[in-house]
Amino acid sequence: MVVLFRFFFAIFKSRFRRRLGILDDCVIAMRVWPNDLDLNMHMNSGRYLSMMDIGRVEILARTRMLRPVLKRGWRPMVAATFIRYKKSLLPFERFTVRSRIVCWDEKWLYFEHVLARRGEVAAQAYVRGLLRGKSGNVRTLELLELAGMPSMQSPAMPEAVAAWKAILDA
Numbered sequence: 001m002v003v004l005f006r007f008f009f010a011i012f013k014s015r016f017r018r019r020l021g022i023l024d025d026c027v028i029a030m031r032v033w034p035n036d037l038d039l040n041m042h043m044n045s046g047r048y049l050s051m052m053d054i055g056r057v058e059i060l061a062r063t064r065m066l067r068p069v070l071k072r073g074w075r076p077m078v079a080a081t082f083i084r085y086k087k088s089l090l091p092f093e094r095f096t097v098r099s100r101i102v103c104w105d106e107k108w109l110y111f112e113h114v115l116a117r118r119g120e121v122a123a124q125a126y127v128r129g130l131l132r133g134k135s136g137n138v139r140t141l142e143l144l145e146l147a148g149m150p151s152m153q154s155p156a157m158p159e160a161v162a163a164w165k166a167i168l169d170a
Helices: 002-014 045-062 066-071 140-146 159-169
Strands: 026-031 075-085 094-104 109-117 120-133 136-138
Touching: 002 045, 026 045, 045 066, 045 075, 045 094, 045 109, 045 120, 066 140, 075 159, 120 159, 136 140
Parallel strands: none
Antiparallel strands: 026 094, 075 120, 094 109, 109 120, 120 136
């Protein structure tokens, strides 16, 4: 439930933050609350994924595409996540979630998320997702057209993402 409040608060705050381009980094500052903890008294591994969800929606909001996407009945969906946990996030600790779109293909958007505390990476993840509408998956070209950039080319796919994609597609 508290994640839902964080989610809506991030969307609300995004209206007052600077607009982002499609390839810009989106950084959100957060804090670990007691309901984020597991039995080991650090942030639950599943909660990291929830924070990344907020980062992706904030990208949509700060590129000013959230409202047009929702009006079309499109909903963001995650198909796969590759995550590496490096450091624990402890109770009441401040951390940031840096989210960005690293590349795309005809069907998928590939995101990178980095959760960090005091300058140290706590977790890094790649997420493959898309938007789905009433008539099925939304092609990335449709999303780029909505953003007013139909001819924009994807950046080169990072090696780590290409290797992960090969595993997913096998």
